[in-house]
Amino acid sequence: MEGVYMLKRSQVRDAQERAAQILKHLGIALTSQERENVEVAEFGLGELEKTGLELVTYINNKRYCAKELVLFPRQTCPEHRHPPVDGDPGKQETFRCRWGKVYLYTQGKPKEKNEIKARVPKGSEAYYTVFHEIEMNPGDQFTIPSNTLHWFQAGDEGAVVSEFSSASRDEADVFTDTRIERIPKVIED
Amino acid sequence: MEGVYMLKRSQVRDAQERAAQILKHLGIALTSQERENVEVAEFGLGELEKTGLELVTYINNKRYCAKELVLFPRQTCPEHRHPPVDGDPGKQETFRCRWGKVYLYTQGKPKEKNEIKARVPKGSEAYYTVFHEIEMNPGDQFTIPSNTLHWFQAGDEGAVVSEFSSASRDEADVFTDTRIERIPKVIED
Numbered sequence: 026m027e028g029v030y031m032l033k034r035s036q037v038r039d040a041q042e043r044a045a046q047i048l049k050h051l052g053i054a055l056t057s058q059e060r061e062n063v064e065v066a067e068f069g070l071g072e073l074e075k076t077g078l079e080l081v082t083y084i085n086n087k088r089y090c091a092k093e094l095v096l097f098p099r100q101t102c103p104e105h106r107h108p109p110v111d112g113d114p115g116k117q118e119t120f121r122c123r124w125g126k127v128y129l130y131t132q133g134k135p136k137e138k139n140e141i142k143a144r145v146p147k148g149s150e151a152y153y154t155v156f157h158e159i160e161m162n163p164g165d166q167f168t169i170p171s172n173t174l175h176w177f178q179a180g181d182e183g184a185v186v187s188e189f190s191s192a193s194r195d196e197a198d199v200f201t202d203t204r205i206e207r208i209p210k211v212i213e214d
Numbered sequence: 215m216e217g218v219y220m221l222k223r224s225q226v227r228d229a230q231e232r233a234a235q236i237l238k239h240l241g242i243a244l245t246s247q248e249r250e251n252v253e254v255a256e257f258g259l260g261e262l263e264k265t266g267l268e269l270v271t272y273i274n275n276k277r278y279c280a281k282e283l284v285l286f287p288r289q290t291c292p293e294h295r296h297p298p299v300d301g302d303p304g305k306q307e308t309f310r311c312r313w314g315k316v317y318l319y320t321q322g323k324p325k326e327k328n329e330i331k332a333r334v335p336k337g338s339e340a341y342y343t344v345f346h347e348i349e350m351n352p353g354d355q356f357t358i359p360s361n362t363l364h365w366f367q368a369g370d371e372g373a374v375v376s377e378f379s380s381a382s383r384d385e386a387d388v389f390t391d392t393r394i395e396r397i398p399k400v401i402e403d
Binding site for chain 2: 051052053054055056059083084086088089090091117119121122123124163164165166168187189190191
């Protein structure tokens with residue numbers, strides 16, 4: 026498996042625990058099963074603290090989906106889009122900032138790269154191409170149309186974002202960075 | 215307008231303020247516009263404290279909808295269903311209890327009427343017909359299929375419930391109690 030980064034089970038557990046603590050601190054109740062099943066999206070780059078995302082999926086069915094997204098300080102969900110799949114026009118999603126600060130970037134009038142508030146992960150600059158900046162604070166909300174490139178990064182304290190959307194098919198996501206694996210490989214340690 | 219209960223603007227404002235305070239207390243951030251636009255569903259029976267519901271709609275589009283529901287102590291959302299409309303199979307909704315306690319009733323194996331934990335609003339007994347009981351505490355979740363009768367009541371402290379669903383068309387809701395007006399008439403005072 027040379028060349029493929031293997032996330033360790035202990036890293037997954039640590040990130041799950043951190044994410045669950047953040048939600049608990051905010052008074053967002055999870056069941057014990059949800060706490061154990063927090064999804065750690067590591068994206069296969071071997072830099073979870075920089076490029077990664079923690080998720081709790083409350084519900085995902087053919088019609089709608091709702092998730093809670095947790096970002097550690099300056100953690101980045103890398104650039105991607107949700108393409109049409111099997112007659113579905115592609116996932117449309119509404120982000121609502123609950124806590125912390127989020128810098129969201131989509132297609133649209135771009136800011137100069139050296140003027141954006143997020144920090145593009147070092148070594149991955151080639152894979153960040155959209156720079157229309159939306160700064161989100163608690164209570165702020167933004168809807169991303171289907172098949173539209175976007176990426177986002179938490180501010181210095183981290184962030185919690187509620188995501189309301191049409192059906193989620195994570196395995197169909199198209200990342201600008203072709204090195205990325207949306208579903209991480211985990212090795213027991 | 216004899217026979218039609220007119221909700222007073224001052225009652226609407228009071229209920230909006232109470233609901234916004236509950237959400238604020240829970241750390242759920244609203245914009246000032248959202249606070250001003252809290253929906254007070256009074257259902258036209260002239261007993262908002264007993265039969266009513268306060269709502270914040272975060273997003274409602276053709277594909278999905280997300281709302282925060284606030285219930286005052288023992289406040290009841292009366293029995294209704296979401297029928298198919300214009301080729302849509304009818305609203306399917308997932309309730310997630312965030313705070314307080316909710317007694318939810320749907321079609322299914324019923325409890326004896328005199329054994330349920332909610333109190334059917336006096337004078338409206340004829341309009342409550344489903345008694346399959348689901349008790350929801352923070353972190354608990356339940357999905358109601360489209361076109362399925364349901365009603366719910368908060369416990370003694372009130373409740374906050376997140377609702378994730380397919381598109382919402384409140385005006386199409388079918389209430390068992392034919393006296394009910396889903397969209398209240400408000401008189402300025």
